[in-house]
Amino acid sequence: MLKRSLFALAALCALSTPAQAQDRAVAVTFDDLPYQAADAVLCDPAQAMALTEDFVGMLRPLETRAAAFVNEGKVCEERRAGLLPALLNVWLDAGLDLGNHTFCHLNIHRNTVETYLDDVDQGAPATRAVLEARGRALRFFRHPFLFTGETTEKKAAIAAGLAGRGYTVAPVTLDNNDWMFAAVYRKAEADGDEALKTRVGEAYVAHMAVVMDHWEPYSAELTGGREPAQVLLLHANTLNRDWYPRIHALYQARGYRFVTLDEALADPVYGHADDYVRANGVSWLHRWTASEGRPIRWEPEPPKWIVDAWEAAN
Numbered sequence: 001m002l003k004r005s006l007f008a009l010a011a012l013c014a015l016s017t018p019a020q021a022q023d024r025a026v027a028v029t030f031d032d033l034p035y036q037a038a039d040a041v042l043c044d045p046a047q048a049m050a051l052t053e054d055f056v057g058m059l060r061p062l063e064t065r066a067a068a069f070v071n072e073g074k075v076c077e078e079r080r081a082g083l084l085p086a087l088l089n090v091w092l093d094a095g096l097d098l099g100n101h102t103f104c105h106l107n108i109h110r111n112t113v114e115t116y117l118d119d120v121d122q123g124a125p126a127t128r129a130v131l132e133a134r135g136r137a138l139r140f141f142r143h144p145f146l147f148t149g150e151t152t153e154k155k156a157a158i159a160a161g162l163a164g165r166g167y168t169v170a171p172v173t174l175d176n177n178d179w180m181f182a183a184v185y186r187k188a189e190a191d192g193d194e195a196l197k198t199r200v201g202e203a204y205v206a207h208m209a210v211v212m213d214h215w216e217p218y219s220a221e222l223t224g225g226r227e228p229a230q231v232l233l234l235h236a237n238t239l240n241r242d243w244y245p246r247i248h249a250l251y252q253a254r255g256y257r258f259v260t261l262d263e264a265l266a267d268p269v270y271g272h273a274d275d276y277v278r279a280n281g282v283s284w285l286h287r288w289t290a291s292e293g294r295p296i297r298w299e300p301e302p303p304k305w306i307v308d309a310w311e312a313a314n
């Protein structure tokens with residue numbers, strides 16, 4: 001009897017080994033709050049609130065523990081004081097975190113450091129106020145376009161300005177162009193083309209699996225074969241409102257745990273040196289790889305028909 005129990009235990013251990021080898025963690029982040037939508041929609045309290053409540057309602061049962069990044073200037077000035085805090089509180093009520101993404105999604109490559117940091121400051125008050133009303137603090141910053149500065153001097157000045165304001169930069173490892181699929185999806189919605197919406201959604205889920213096939217082994221090259229805790233960049237839009245549950249299921253199937261941004265950033269990989277300076281916005285996995293003097297291997301692009309449809313719509 002004892003022998004049989006020991007055998008059963010040994011079998012259990014053998015079964016659990018592959019699961020442990022697949023122990024993966026991801027912090028999910030959503031950028032461009034309140035929403036990627038037309039200016040008129042974000043100036044209409046009923047529409048903006050409906051979009052926000054539907055999106056957060058989709059997230060709530062999934063327990064993503066996500067952080068979301070706000071462009072306060074996306075809500076028109078005449079509605080901002082009343083509407084913006086109401087929208088942000090929907091996110092906080094669901095147990096999610098908020099960070100600063102600048103006031104107007106400023107492009108650092110076309111502006112001075114001073115203008116950029118002014119936009120950071122202008123992008124903070126409503127987000128800070130709703131967090132502080134709950135005894136919390138505004139701590140995280142996400143660079144628009146993932147641009148961190150196109151010269152060494154500018155990059156250093158922005159980093160110092162952000163640190164001096166008490167911000168923790170929220171890097172991205174799992175970059176994926178969801179925004180491009182989302183723009184094509186919005187056009188299909190506007191045209192009432194349900195078949196195209198489904199085709200875009202399916203292509204988006206398939207693309208996400210393809211980019212993960214790229215990022216997972218690539219990230220492990222920085223950490224001696226261990227996959228670090230990842231940070232996934234997505235955006236608040238109708239594509240993710242309708243299709244994020246499929247992305248979430250994909251991550252679960254690959255053995256990911258959903259962790260907070262704080263938990264992910266505790267991984268030592270986020271202390272890696274980053275001396276990558278170029279006028280583009282890329283994953284921190286590329287920045288760290290380049291900083292080690294190793295060649296960057298770019299992630300797969302979206303399918304050509306998505307790129308073409310996006311270009312036609314812009």
Ligand SMILES: [Zn+2]
Nearest residue numbers: 031032144145
């Ligand atoms: Zn953004």
